[in-house]
Amino acid sequence: MSQDFELDDFNMINMKAKHVLEALHEFEKEELVRGELIHKRTGLAPIEINEAIKALAKSLLVDIPDSLKNSKPYHFYAVEITDFGRQVLEKYGNILFSSSIGGFGYSICRTLRFAIAAKPL
Numbered sequence: 001m002s003q004d005f006e007l008d009d010f011n012m013i014n015m016k017a018k019h020v021l022e023a024l025h026e027f028e029k030e031e032l033v034r035g036e037l038i039h040k041r042t043g044l045a046p047i048e049i050n051e052a053i054k055a056l057a058k059s060l061l062v063d064i065p066d067s068l069k070n071s072k073p074y075h076f077y078a079v080e081i082t083d084f085g086r087q088v089l090e091k092y093g094n095i096l097f098s099s100s101i102g103g104f105g106y107s108i109c110r111t112l113r114f115a116i117a118a119k120p121l
Contacts, residue, residue: 016044017052021061024081025089032065035074046073053079061085 023041027033038049053076056062062079069077081089 016042016048017055019044020049020052021056021081021085021089024062024079025086027081029083029086030080032078032080034078035071035076038079050075056085061088
């Protein structure tokens with residue numbers, strides 16, 4: 001799985017998504033977390049949480065088990081951080097999210113993409 005992970009797909013994730021991922025990391029493995037709880041942990045607005053979850057799911061860092069259900073105002077019923085999401089956050093979290101306001105710098109992404117490809121998580 002880590003060989004397929006390219007940081008170019010992850011380069012547009014902002015600090016709000018990092019905040020959501022870190023909040024999800026605090027829960028037990030395979031524990032489903034509802035939007036209201038993410039809001040309480042992060043203080044983010046529902047629209048910000050929806051955008052963060054969408055980006056994190058696209059990057060395979062979170063899973064939305066029942067994607068057909070939702071709990072308004074959220075576009076999902078519950079989410080969980082994937083094992084891959086935990087590994088990425090634990091190993092690269094500080095580097096992944098310590099870049100410019102607009103996203104990760106290209107050189108950081110390129111360097112980490114090669115590091116991930118060379119060394120499995």
